Amino acid sequence: MAMVSANSKMHMRAKVPGAGMDPSTLASFANSYMDGFYMMGCVKDDMLLTGDKFGDGKFSYKLGSESNVSIVLYSKMVAKEDAEPMTHEVCFAFCRTIPDMLFFGLAHGRDCYCTPYIKQIAGDSSDCDAVCAGDPTTMCGGKTKSNVFEMHSCDDAVANLEAASSAAQAQRMKLVSILAEVDSAGNSMQESAEILQKSFGKVGDSAATTLFQAAKTFAGELLHAAADGLELATKIEGLEGEAASSSGTDASKESVTASLQKEIAAAKVSVESLTALEAKATESEVGKNISDELYYPAMYFVDKEYDEVASTCGGKPAAEPLIASYGGCAAACEAAVETCVGFSYFGGGGGLCFLLSKLESVTYYTGCGGTSFLQSRARVSETQCSVKFNKFEGKSIKPDASGKCDGCLEKATKADRCFE
Numbered sequence: 001m002a003m004v005s006a007n008s009k010m011h012m013r014a015k016v017p018g019a020g021m022d023p024s025t026l027a028s029f030a031n032s033y034m035d036g037f038y039m040m041g042c043v044k045d046d047m048l049l050t051g052d053k054f055g056d057g058k059f060s061y062k063l064g065s066e067s068n069v070s071i072v073l074y075s076k077m078v079a080k081e082d083a084e085p086m087t088h089e090v091c092f093a094f095c096r097t098i099p100d101m102l103f104f105g106l107a108h109g110r111d112c113y114c115t116p117y118i119k120q121i122a123g124d125s126s127d128c129d130a131v132c133a134g135d136p137t138t139m140c141g142g143k144t145k146s147n148v149f150e151m152h153s154c155d156d157a158v159a160n161l162e163a164a165s166s167a168a169q170a171q172r173m174k175l176v177s178i179l180a181e182v183d184s185a186g187n188s189m190q191e192s193a194e195i196l197q198k199s200f201g202k203v204g205d206s207a208a209t210t211l212f213q214a215a216k217t218f219a220g221e222l223l224h225a226a227a228d229g230l231e232l233a234t235k236i237e238g239l240e241g242e243a244a245s246s247s248g249t250d251a252s253k254e255s256v257t258a259s260l261q262k263e264i265a266a267a268k269v270s271v272e273s274l275t276a277l278e279a280k281a282t283e284s285e286v287g288k289n290i291s292d293e294l295y296y297p298a299m300y301f302v303d304k305e306y307d308e309v310a311s312t313c314g315g316k317p318a319a320e321p322l323i324a325s326y327g328g329c330a331a332a333c334e335a336a337v338e339t340c341v342g343f344s345y346f347g348g349g350g351g352l353c354f355l356l357s358k359l360e361s362v363t364y365y366t367g368c369g370g371t372s373f374l375q376s377r378a379r380v381s382e383t384q385c386s387v388k389f390n391k392f393e394g395k396s397i398k399p400d401a402s403g404k405c406d407g408c409l410e411k412a413t414k415a416d417r418c419f420e
Contacts, residue, residue, distance in 0.1 A: 019100035019116040020070040023054055026077065026098055032251030034096040034151035037088075037104070044123030045105055045146045047071050047115045067116075072098050074112035085134030086110045088149070096151060097251065105148045107141035109133055118148050157250040157257070164260040165243035171267040172236045178274045179229035185281040186222030188323055188350045189215050196346055199420045200312070207314025207361050211344060211354045215321040218281070225277055229270050236263045280320045283328025283353070284335070295330050295386040298342060298362050301397045302412050310418070311364040313344045313385035318357040326384070329353035333388065341391050347382030359387065359397065361411040368418035383419075 020026075050062040053070035063069055074094050075083070084090045086106065095104035095114035104114050109130035128147045132140035141147045197212035242256050300307040318340040322332060326345055332355060333340040339357045346352045362385055387397075392407075400408045 018068055020072045020098070020114070021053065021068060023072070023077070026072065031099075032096055032249045032254075033099060033101075034092075034153050035157055035250050035254060036154055037092045037096075037149045037151045039088075040103075040118070040148045040150055042128035042142070042145050042147055043118065043120045044144055045115075045148060046119040046121045047117070048105060048107060048111075048113060048146055049121075051115065051119070052113075069116050072101065072114040074114075085132075086112055086140055087132050087134040088138060088140070088147075090134060091140075092149065092151065093251075101151070103148060103150055105141070105146035106132070107146045108143065109140045111141070153250075155250075157253040161243050161246060161253045161257045161260075164257045164264070165240050168236050168240055168243075168260045168264050168267075171264050171271070172233050172240070174271050175229055175233045175236075175267045175274075178271055178278060179226045179233065182222050182229070182274050182278050182281070183226035185278060185323055186219045186226060189222065189281065189321065189352065190219035192323075192346075192350055192352050193219060193321075196352065203415065203417060203419050205312055205363050205415075205419070207363065208312040208344070208346075210314060211312075211321070212352075214317065214354070215352055218320050222277055222281055225274060229274055232263065232267055232270055236260070236267060239263060281322050283322060283324035284331060294334065294389055295342070296389045296392075298359060298385040298387050298397070299364050301387065301392045301395060302362060302364075302409065303398065306364050306366065306414075309364050309366055310368040310383040311362055311385040312346075312383060313342065313356065313359050313362045315342075315356040315360040316358040318355040322353050322355075323350045324353040325351050329355075330386070340388075342385065342387030344385050345383070359385075359409060361413070362409055363413040363415055365415045365418050367416055 048071065049057065050060050051069070051071045052058060052073065053061045053064070055071075055073045055076050061070070072095070074086075074091060078094065086109070088106065091104050091106055091112035094112060095101050098114045100116055101114040102116055103118050104112065105118070106112055107130070110133045123145055126142050126144050128139050128142040128145050130140055130142050132138045139147060193212040193215035197209050197216070200208040200212070239256060239260050243260065246253050246256055297307045297311060298313055299309065299311055318336055319332070322329070324332060324345075326347060329343050329345045329351070332353065333343050336355060340355045342356050342359055344354045344356065365383075368383075395407065397405075397408050399410060399412050
């Protein structure tokens with residue numbers, strides 16, 4: 001570490017005459033003179049011991065005739081009620097605004113001082129092992145030594161702000177795009193579930209109404225997530241406005257830059273989360289027109305006489321409800337190869353799909369007319385309980401009162417009527 005020699009002291013005295021010598025003229029945080037810092041090391045700094053003209057160490061002050069400078073203490077310039085728990089960043093944010101200060105030091109875990117130069121003296125074997133009061137993961141000096149830092153000015157506050165604003169705008173657009181998709185899915189699911197729940201509630205189909213309640217709950221989750229995303233996007237847009245109109249100090253520009261970078265990170269997390277939700281709530285384009293051929297009406301394995309009528313089923317969910325076509329619903333079940341054995345599909349509106357890991361009940365509606373399911377896959381019933389053919393081929397899942405049938409339905413209800 002390069003410390004200050006006698007010649008250097010004279011040069012520095014000329015460069016920063018009287019630094020810190022008139023506290024009444026120092027308006028901390030009013031201006032910014034530095035925009036960065038780096039740690040120099042852990043030293044015993046005589047500036048803290050003999051360079052304090054106005055603080056608790058004023059009776060030990062010895063620099064009046066030598067350099068006519070004084071260190072400036074955070075604790076003396078900042079009121080207790082305004083003081084923050086000490087960290088490297090808190091000390092820098094203070095010292096960067098004190099004119100003619102090139103360094104800052106931290107000691108005892110909480111004491112911050114600004115100094116025009118460092119004056120290292122012989123120390124003991126102790127370390128800088130005092131945890132910072134505001135950050136337990138870093139050290140702020142020790143009992144006798146200081147962590148000392150050099151401050152510098154790169155004059156890049158404007159460029160950094162412009163870069164952060166540009167990156168924020170790009171991330172905000174991604175966020176707005178995906179939250180719009182999630183919001184649309186949430187509204188569509190909410191509306192369809194609300195209508196269908198009333199319709200099937202009127203005919204007493206409790207298994208179906210239970211599914212629709214689950215859809216309304218998930219729709220609420222989607223809408224809430226979209227609203228949170230919109231709030232974040234609005235916040236970022238406001239910061240972009242601040243960046244565009246910023247004409248203050250470097251400190252104010254860097255503050256906006258830091259805020260933008262923080263919200264960019266938050267937006268990235270939000271985009272990932274919303275994208276995952278959107279994937280759960282909507283069908284995939286891949287394979288949606290192929291997989292439906294692998295599925296048969298559940299009634300085919302209960303009573304083939306009624307395998308062409310509309311039906312609903314209840315059971316254990318294999319995934320969240322989703323908005324899908326019949327083919328998209330089948331594709332989703334096919335993708336959940338380890339868990340999904342079938343699904344209950346409702347084609348009204350945007351189409352609601354409920355994947356099931358176990359079928360427990362079926363209600364089949366003989367008053368709705370035929371569906372021509374076996375004649376044309378393209379004309380499959382808009383309301384259908386379907387299962388994977390390869391899971392049930394050659395089996396019957398008709399309810400068995402003996403309780404010995406593994407995989408049989410608990411209940412199959414014939415409804416000589418139709419729903420709205």
